[in-house]
Amino acid sequence: MNNTFNEVLAAIMSHRSIRKFKNEKLTPSQIETIVRAAQMASSSRFMQAYSIIGLTDPALKRELSEITKTPYIEENGHLFIFCADLKRLTVMGTEQEKQDMRMMLESSVFYQIAVTDTALAAQNAVLAAESLGLGAVIIGSVSKDIRRLDQMLALPEYVVPLFGIAVGVPDQQPEIKPRLPLEAVYFENRYPSESDLKERIEAYDHDMRHYYQTRSENNRDAGWSRSHIDLLKLQLPLSGMTEYLHGKGLNVT
Structure with a gap:
């Protein structure tokens, strides 16, 4: 690798998806660092239109793993579910204001904003994890049965699960x-x-x-x-x- 790269560029250029993790849970400090790094991503109009759900219940993880046929949903250090979230923008409004907001909130324009915000936050999260010596993989298959996942996470209107990120200590070096x-x-x-x-x-x-x-494999x-x-x-x-x-x-x- 070019010696002129700084540490950030070196981390970006050495990215690879990790799908096998050691049996070590992330510490609360590591989880907080990853989430705080995600929050520092750019956000359209500073809406911060995303939520991150840590899936720690073994039964829920097992169910999601069975739905997606993806073993590393269970076998990781921590599983994050990233959701586009426009609900948060409504909670402080009056009932009349919520009605007045509906046309904008329900438009494809604002959904696109939320999806973009979520993706930017997720990339920050992955980079943060890798900077801590951890590995990560983004999992789009969590939406394979999106209605079931919606129920599992008790998501309200205007909140849509987009993908998961499994993070942990790598047990492979692809x-x-x-x-x-x-x-x-x-x-x-x-x-x-x-x-x-x-x-x-x-x-x-x-x-x-x-x-x-x-x-070396597959x-x-x-x-x-x-x-x-x-x-x-x-x-x-x-x-x-x-x-x-x-x-x-x-x-x-």
Whole structure:
């Protein structure tokens, strides 16, 4: 790694998802540090439109692990559930003010703000955990049965669970996944032509096939683009999420 990197850049550039943890619980001090670091993330209009729920009940963790088929939901040092939260903005208002706020609160614009706030806070949390010598993985599959998770966490209207973060002492040291080349992500002034973009992604597919074939565990023969094309061809049902969000009082499509 370039010796000119400072400690923050070194931590960012060495990120990898950890899915195997030692049987050591986080201390209250570590949990507080991670949450406080999450709170220091940028926030649109300073709404801080997110909540973080620490899932510590073994029965709840077991149930969520069974729903998601994800063992590290149970086997970690601490599990955080990150939620988009617009409810907090309403609690100090009068009943009339709550009615006056509904159109804005239930709009897709404000839901997007809450999702963005939550994601920014989560990235801070992961970086904080890694700076403490811990490992972490963001778990999108917690929303596989989002209605059940909603019930488990007793979430009110305007609060939506987005993903989990499992944190703990690493019990593995996986290789760092190659990222897309800079030329396929960063463009000056305008988006590139499809032919230029395709050329850049083809080179990346070659790198990813090599990575998957040679990494120390879970080897497979796969590229980046084909994996995602196959995923998007599955025609997974999406209407259930829209209906769920409507049930939470959010007018999104």
